Amino acid sequence: MKQRGEFGLIELIKEHFPTPEGMVGIGDDCATVPTSGDDLLTTTDMLIEGVHFVRSKSSPEDVGWKSAAVNLSDIAAMGGTPVATFLSIALPRDAQGEWVERFVEGYAAISHLFGVPLLGGDTTSSLRDIAINVTVEGRCERGRAISRRGAQVGHTIFVTGALGDSGGGLKALLDGDERTPEVEYLTAKHMRPMPRLAEGRELLTTGMVGAMMDISDGIASDLGHILRASGVGAVVELSSLPISEQLATFCGARGLNKFEFATSAGEDYELLLTAPAELATQVSFPLYPIGTIVEGEGIEWQLDGEQTEFNPQGYTHF
Numbered sequence: 001m002k003q004r005g006e007f008g009l010i011e012l013i014k015e016h017f018p019t020p021e022g023m024v025g026i027g028d029d030c031a032t033v034p035t036s037g038d039d040l041l042t043t044t045d046m047l048i049e050g051v052h053f054v055r056s057k058s059s060p061e062d063v064g065w066k067s068a069a070v071n072l073s074d075i076a077a078m079g080g081t082p083v084a085t086f087l088s089i090a091l092p093r094d095a096q097g098e099w100v101e102r103f104v105e106g107y108a109a110i111s112h113l114f115g116v117p118l119l120g121g122d123t124t125s126s127l128r129d130i131a132i133n134v135t136v137e138g139r140c141e142r143g144r145a146i147s148r149r150g151a152q153v154g155h156t157i158f159v160t161g162a163l164g165d166s167g168g169g170l171k172a173l174l175d176g177d178e179r180t181p182e183v184e185y186l187t188a189k190h191m192r193p194m195p196r197l198a199e200g201r202e203l204l205t206t207g208m209v210g211a212m213m214d215i216s217d218g219i220a221s222d223l224g225h226i227l228r229a230s231g232v233g234a235v236v237e238l239s240s241l242p243i244s245e246q247l248a249t250f251c252g253a254r255g256l257n258k259f260e261f262a263t264s265a266g267e268d269y270e271l272l273l274t275a276p277a278e279l280a281t282q283v284s285f286p287l288y289p290i291g292t293i294v295e296g297e298g299i300e301w302q303l304d305g306e307q308t309e310f311n312p313q314g315y316t317h318f
């Protein structure tokens with residue numbers, strides 16, 4: 001079979017299912033469906049053992065936390081409020097006892113933190129690997145959910161927090177690195193991402209945001225989605241990327257390129273958005289400007305104002 005790539009396959013499915021008028025469908029962080037009141041938001045994501053987590057390297061509580069977190073993050077990315085989650089799990093025999101009990105502890109911890117009930121799901125067996133699917137329903141004022149399509153020439157590109165920490169943490173885990181303070185910090189960021197729900201809501205209420213999404217695959221890939229959806233290009237300044245001291249130390253000690261992590265490693269679950277530059281003074285949390293929306297297509301990467309050859313790709317599944 002011809003390999004289409006992850007996004008080619010999604011395009012193929014989309015050809016069979018054009019989005020009905022008045023809804024947001026395939027291609028955004030959440031689908032939106034109008035109701036007589038608020039719009040209904042829905043998002044769903046899978047976590048597969050061996051692909052998204054390695055059982056011997058991640059605690060079950062952390063996997064539970066992350067399963068809910070990455071889905072709640074998609075609600076944050078539209079500026080919505082989560083209403084309920086649904087959890088489906090396929091478990092091999094050796095995960096049906098203590099592993100899944102501890103998984104549920106972690107899932108419950110983040111659900112309670114954000115006050116989101118779980119209302120259903122499905123439970124089944126698996127021959128070998130653990131598979132988890134979470135669906136989250138949310139709501140948002142009618143027609144106000146922030147899509148990926150509203151980036152405008154002249155907008156500043158912002159992110160809500162440090163980039164690349166999760167990728168550094170994953171590398172440390174897979175390499176079995178000694179648990180120095182920066183390794184502890186980075187692995188915690190990897191295992192316990194914080195969905196930016198309060199920030200997403202506050203950003204929506206400013207009415208100033210053009211396009212928004214959460215960063216799951218790294219800005220090299222994710223900003224590309226906003227650019228294609230909006231029909232614009234971008235200039236991104238590498239020296240403006242918020243990079244933690246911990247990631248800089250980690251990369252420095254190993255001869256790794258911190259910009260590679262900050263642009264391509266993904267799973268930071270910070271928000272990526274475009275808006276007039278003044279937005280930064282209108283919100284109660286830090287926003288980091290990393291570049292500008294321009295006419296054209298694709299991303300031009302700059303270092304200290306000069307175009308660079310650096311050409312990160314971002315993460316895709318196949």
Ligand code: ADP
Pocket residue numbers: 010013025026027028029030044045074216
């Ligand atoms: P995210 O990282 O925000 O969860 P994804 O990259 O998983 O987004 O998906 C991108 C878009 O494609 C989303 O709108 C998602 O709903 C849609 N999508 C992904 N896989 C499928 C599929 N198998 N069928 C229909 N839509 C899909």
Ligand code: MG
Pocket residue numbers: 028029073074077213214215216
């Ligand atoms: Mg998303």
